[in-house]
Amino acid sequence: MADVRRAVREWVGHQSASPDAVYLVALSGGSDSLALAWALAQEAPGLGVRAGAVVVDHQLQEGSATIAQEAATKATELGLAPVMIKTVEVGKSGGPEEAARNARYQALSESLRETGATGILLAHTRDDQAETVLLGLTRGSGPSGLKGMAPDQGSFHRPLLDMEAATLRQALIDAGISWWEDPHNADEAYKRVVVRKTVLPFLEDALGPGVATSLARTADLFRRDSDALDAMASQFFTQSVTVHQPHQASLELDLLVGQPTAISSRALRLLVTSVGGQPPTYAQMQQVMGLIENWRGQSAIDVSGASVERKEGHIFATIATGRHRKGSAS
Numbered sequence: 001m002a003d004v005r006r007a008v009r010e011w012v013g014h015q016s017a018s019p020d021a022v023y024l025v026a027l028s029g030g031s032d033s034l035a036l037a038w039a040l041a042q043e044a045p046g047l048g049v050r051a052g053a054v055v056v057d058h059q060l061q062e063g064s065a066t067i068a069q070e071a072a073t074k075a076t077e078l079g080l081a082p083v084m085i086k087t088v089e090v091g092k093s094g095g096p097e098e099a100a101r102n103a104r105y106q107a108l109s110e111s112l113r114e115t116g117a118t119g120i121l122l123a124h125t126r127d128d129q130a131e132t133v134l135l136g137l138t139r140g141s142g143p144s145g146l147k148g149m150a151p152d153q154g155s156f157h158r159p160l161l162d163m164e165a166a167t168l169r170q171a172l173i174d175a176g177i178s179w180w181e182d183p184h185n186a187d188e189a190y191k192r193v194v195v196r197k198t199v200l201p202f203l204e205d206a207l208g209p210g211v212a213t214s215l216a217r218t219a220d221l222f223r224r225d226s227d228a229l230d231a232m233a234s235q236f237f238t239q240s241v242t243v244h245q246p247h248q249a250s251l252e253l254d255l256l257v258g259q260p261t262a263i264s265s266r267a268l269r270l271l272v273t274s275v276g277g278q279p280p281t282y283a284q285m286q287q288v289m290g291l292i293e294n295w296r297g298q299s300a301i302d303v304s305g306a307s308v309e310r311k312e313g314h315i316f317a318t319i320a321t322g323r324h325r326k327g328s329a330s
Contacts (some may be wrong), residue, residue, distance in 0.1 A: 011159035029071030035168035148219030232267030277306030
């Protein structure tokens, strides 16, 4: 109990929050999020901040509305306010896990706007971080994927990222608080559940304890390196990009050739997104880099909605005005 409360207290202490700051816990009613809600409810009054909760009902299982209401009731009993329930429709794009995640984060972002809250607290743990790294490895992710989840990412915060899920469950047991067990967390139709129930236990058994901790440390190291490279690439891009029209921009070929691949590839990714394209996939970036490293007079490449081509000593990215997505960087 003390460890969980301390983690929340230390996190709030690093935020320089104003006296009227409101933080909403993304609450499912499961052990991790309920432990976070409990700890924040205990610590918030003494830290001069307000604590609320938002419960997202994904409508993916029978009785989900009742489960959401029970979670909201527990939050109110803990003294959290405001407490709100957001009901979402989960699409199918990207598979069930990604679709549910997208719907959830959209609902959480809406709750920020509706309440004027300072931020959303997510109950991801060290175990979740280890799972994220392993999934990234199986997908062939680079540093941007292997860096896992950040402790703070815009308005979303993860104060328990260095804690084990078992610690959170024990804290609730000691506090006399029961929680809801999501049956989806045992359903091996989901890749993350397979990693949690089969892959990580196998690695711990074969290699010894501490695998999850090592994977989480790997994510932290990747994050530091990746963030530094992202910042360098962003600076290079800002100083080097030429905007020709609202949805066309270019980078000089000689400048790109003079950069390490880690910087030039990131700059080209920024070039695509700057004109309104989606972030390129690995295969698409291989094609784009071929315009520099393996040039044989290739024609323009369609990259995530943008046309990328090499001409006149530059790499151009262009997107038709009619295809420009509202809200894209420009």
